[in-house]
Amino acid sequence: METNLGTIALTALLLVAGAACLRGAAAAETRTALHDPLATLQEKTDEVGRPVLTAFAAYDHAKIRKAIAALEARAGTDAAHDLDRYVIAQGYAEVATIRRYYEKHDEDAMPAALEALYADDIAEKGLAQAAAFAERHPEHSDIWRVTAELKASQIRGMTSGFTRGPEALEAITKAQELDPENGWALFAQGRMHYHNPAIAGGDKDLALRELRRVVKSIENWRVFHYLSLTYDAKDMLPQAWFWAQKASGAAPENPEVALHLREVREKREEER
Amino acid sequence: MTARTHSQHRARRARGVALALAFAALATGCTSFARLEANDPAVGEEEVFAAGEPGDTEHLANLHHVLSHRADYEPEVVAAALASVGEIGDPSSVPYAAALSRDDDEEIRWHVAAALRQLGGADADAVLVRMADEDDSDLVRSEATR
Numbered sequence: 001m002e003t004n005l006g007t008i009a010l011t012a013l014l015l016v017a018g019a020a021c022l023r024g025a026a027a028a029e030t031r032t033a034l035h036d037p038l039a040t041l042q043e044k045t046d047e048v049g050r051p052v053l054t055a056f057a058a059y060d061h062a063k064i065r066k067a068i069a070a071l072e073a074r075a076g077t078d079a080a081h082d083l084d085r086y087v088i089a090q091g092y093a094e095v096a097t098i099r100r101y102y103e104k105h106d107e108d109a110m111p112a113a114l115e116a117l118y119a120d121d122i123a124e125k126g127l128a129q130a131a132a133f134a135e136r137h138p139e140h141s142d143i144w145r146v147t148a149e150l151k152a153s154q155i156r157g158m159t160s161g162f163t164r165g166p167e168a169l170e171a172i173t174k175a176q177e178l179d180p181e182n183g184w185a186l187f188a189q190g191r192m193h194y195h196n197p198a199i200a201g202g203d204k205d206l207a208l209r210e211l212r213r214v215v216k217s218i219e220n221w222r223v224f225h226y227l228s229l230t231y232d233a234k235d236m237l238p239q240a241w242f243w244a245q246k247a248s249g250a251a252p253e254n255p256e257v258a259l260h261l262r263e264v265r266e267k268r269e270e271e272r
Numbered sequence: 273m274t275a276r277t278h279s280q281h282r283a284r285r286a287r288g289v290a291l292a293l294a295f296a297a298l299a300t301g302c303t304s305f306a307r308l309e310a311n312d313p314a315v316g317e318e319e320v321f322a323a324g325e326p327g328d329t330e331h332l333a334n335l336h337h338v339l340s341h342r343a344d345y346e347p348e349v350v351a352a353a354l355a356s357v358g359e360i361g362d363p364s365s366v367p368y369a370a371a372l373s374r375d376d377d378e379e380i381r382w383h384v385a386a387a388l389r390q391l392g393g394a395d396a397d398a399v400l401v402r403m404a405d406e407d408d409s410d411l412v413r414s415e416a417t418r
Contacts, residue, residue: 205318212348236321238355239348242382245411 034183034217037142038090045087048074052091057221058253059098061114064091085133089146092126096153101256119153126150141179145188147171152192165200168192183218186210187226194230204233221251225260232264237271240264308334313344317352324356332362339368342375351383358387366391370399378409385415 042053048070055063068091071084099119102110130147137143148171154164172192175185190210196202208230215223228243244261251257307315308323308331320338323331338345338353345353350372357365369387372380385403388396403416 208317212346234318236318236352236355238358238383238386239317239321239351242351242379242411249411 032181034181034186034214036183036218036220037145037179038184039218041083041087041090041142045083046081049081049084049087052087052094056094057251059101059255060253061095061098061111064094064098065113067091068095082136085129086137086140086143086146089126089130089133089143089150092122092129093146093149093153096122096126096150100153105256105259119156123150123154139178141175141182142184144171144175144178145182145185148175148185148188148192152188152195161200165196169201183214187214187218187223190214190230191226194226194233204230208234219250221247221254221257224250225254225257228260228264232260232267237264237268241268305331305334308338311337311341313341313349315345315349317346317348320349320352321355324352324359326359326361328360329362332357332360332365335360336365336368339365339372342372342380347377347380351379354380354383354387358383358390361390363391363393366393366396370395373399373403378412381407381409381412382415385412389415389418 038053042050045053049067051060051063051067052071055067068088071088071091074080075084095114095117096119099110099114099117099122102114103119127147127150130143130150134140134143134147148168151164151168151171155161155168169192172185172189175182176189179185187210190207193201193203193207193210208227211223211227211230215227224243224247228240228247231237231240231243241264244257244264247254247257248261305319305323306312308319311334315338320335323335335353335357338350339357342350354369354372357369366388369384369391373384373388375381375384381403385400388400400416404413407413407416
């Protein structure tokens, strides 16, 4: 009986490995060009909303929050733009990311303005804006990517992971169904595969393939940074070092990128 | 046949199936150097990178094949081959790496510079000096001068 159970377990493992191989091969064969909806948004929004898109590389939360406040203030007035809620939701997703960085890596340096905001409240405000935008534009792919990022930002351990994780995945799937060439949706999926534990669908190999595909079309500091993180996790240090430097060059004021650059440099020095 | 021998027979058969599946998994190239050894352009960068153990020249000819057939491989696979030949440290890799020093892709040129620094020697140094002087990319120039 024990032998049979062991054999069944081994067979199951091999089938899972085989499926992963086939999935990898299928992913490698997909080579359509992706596009960058955030670059489009940066062009289409006005000078009030644009800082939301331009201040993120430096993690300038004050500038992002100021822009969000200005956009919220003009909601319901004649000055409001159709894209405002999308921009605001994106802004809250960025603030959540910045707050998470301080919370995880540099709590003592957390700016008071960010500390005063509850992480869950940031996400809820963003989700409300995203839902309102999606109601008017149900076929808009990228608003579902923003929704996924906001829901993922609410994951704070196993319990929230079991509820918010599937919700985030559902939103990413919807974003990709609506627009299979949405580069940021594939990035969000790669991020999820990077961060999630294996038991919750995490897969660093898959994350790497997804990010490599994104970077062919979107040359952005965040894509470079996640490529470096993924290579680092796979102990491919020369590649991690190259992409960490690329990220640092594209976002020289970003503290998270700078921290990772230092970590990879130290690992390389230890290895020598 | 007794119940015990039936059970042993079933267990042996199940083990045979498992072994066949294990062989099939290996044959896909996911857990071996099968694709690299077959000079298969669909080889993954992880497989190519894993072939780069210091002093281990077992896969050097396959890595040189990747470098000399640049157009057939994804840039990340070529980059991984450069990282591997640098790590192996065999001087025979210098011309293969040097031939890519003017590649269009910054990532590849950066890995060329990193590999040539590891490989060393007069020929590698001459290419590094030119790269440090002429390359368009700050990152590549910096890697070539370190």
